[in-house]
Amino acid sequence: MPVLQLEDVDVSYGKTQALRNVSLEVEEGEIVGVIGPNGAGKTTMLDSIAGYKEYSGSITYDGTEVSETSSGKLVNDGLVYCTEDRDLFPYFTVHENLQMGAQFRSDDGAVQESFDFVYDLFPRLDERRDQEAQTMSGGEQQMLALGRALMSDPDVLMLDEPTLGLAPVIIDDISEALERLQDEGLTILLVEQNSTFALRHAERLYLLEQGSIELSGTADELRDDDYIRDAYVGVT
Amino acid sequence: MIGAIATAIIQATLVSAVYALIAIGFTMIFGVAGVLNLAHGALLMAGAYVYGIVVMRNIVPSMTYHPAVGVIAGIVVVAILSLLLYELLVRWVEDNVVITFLSTVILAVASTEFLVWIFGGQNIRISLIEGQFALANARVAYYEAIGFAVSWIAIALLWFYVTQTDDGRSILATSMSERGAQLTGVNIRMVRAKTWIIAGALAGLGGMFLGFDSGLSPLMWLNPLAVAFIAVVVGGIGSIKGSVAGAYLIGFIEQITVELIGNGFRGMPTLILLVGFLLFMPQGLFGREFAHE
Structure with a gap:
């Protein structure tokens, strides 16, 4: 099915x-x-x-x-949706945006694995963990939006x-x-x-x-x- | 002279701490839901009256519980009232700014009439704890020192909640992008309800300490509401940090005015400050413009 x-x-x-x-x-x-x-x-x-x-x-x-x-x-x-507008949280850092993606998940170990996966997938995000989303380029924001969606363990x-x-x-x-x-x-x-x-x-x-x-x-x-x-x- | 300055600084610090409690809730509700809650003053007034009813012999002679019980009752009751205000009224009209504005003003005025009807219009004294101590030539009442400590404990707890927990972070996230919050599975309705509960609890707490300072009166909500509004504009709408900074700025300006010019002019410089910010720096000190679309 x-x-x-x-x-x-x-x-x-x-x-x-x-x-x-x-x-x-x-x-x-x-x-x-x-x-x-x-x-x-x-x-x-x-x-x-x-x-x-x-x-x-x-x-x-x-x-x-x-x-x-x-x-x-x-x-x-x-079922996780990554929109065209990205809808990031502009005043949150990269890391905080990613944390939001996993906000409903309670298994800390699994969430940590997701962080490792996303940061490994997009090394640029890893370098910019503490940067506010609104200050990033379009491409980096797209990576962040994708990363945040992946944090929800889709x-x-x-x-x-x-x-x-x-x-x-x-x-x-x-x-x-x-x-x-x-x-x-x-x-x-x-x-x-x-x-x-x-x-x-x-x-x-x-x-x-x-x-x-x-x-x-x-x-x-x-x-x-x-x-x-x-x-x-x-x-x- | 040195003594007078020290007194002024200490007084300003203490009153600002209470203003901060009131301003934070006001700004959170605006930030998360886009609602300008003009009944916020009525909520803090409710906190002061609940304390009076539960603790003071001169209001309800049969109820003379310990002040700690009164403080907890004030916080809990106002948190519930705040939630009811949202669920029963604001939730249904929040999409219409004008109706929200009017209905919360009407509620505030109605609460005044209600209290006049029940308790009369006179000022009623309430107290937390008697006595005072000396601090750098200034006399500080115990309740003022407690108010200061309680304010910062509340701010610290709130800060921890919104920056270190998923639950609290969802509140900030919702204030930045409601759509983004939905996409990450946040239940917007729950977030709004929590925000009203938190704002109510803080308003109840702040209201009690205002009551310890100047007593209960049916119009005690008016001045603090103006202070909260100005603090929020000055600090940057929707910013918790900004509302605390704004509250302190207003507290100090008020106190300096009282010392140098006189009590009658207490509110005037802050109004000038408000106009100045609206004209030249509408985004406020910690401005993030209007994070809420």
């Missing part, structure tokens, strides 16, 4: 429909990508999965309907545009981190406008356009698809 499953999900803001009949599955241990242009409804979809938006249809995480539980409970149960990690606005060399760092997480067997739902990045990491992908899933398949299938190549990947 998929760990995360969307069936015929509709979301609307007043008269405009943001998502229409979206169905999507994520199996344990998979990296699933969702690509599509700005305004296609990608963030709306993640907000709905994380319990922040009302929807019709069905979204289940680990067999539980998301609308019947709370966003806080979902985080506790391992079973499924949802990433919204982790490469947005970052320099290529920083994207490489994020890439490397994702590869390590993949090796660890973490399940990831990766939402990206940057199709090249998504195609590199995801095993399966969905194309979301104007609120509907227009196409889905493995990374290889989508890479060879004419429409995807012309509209999203370009001639690089």
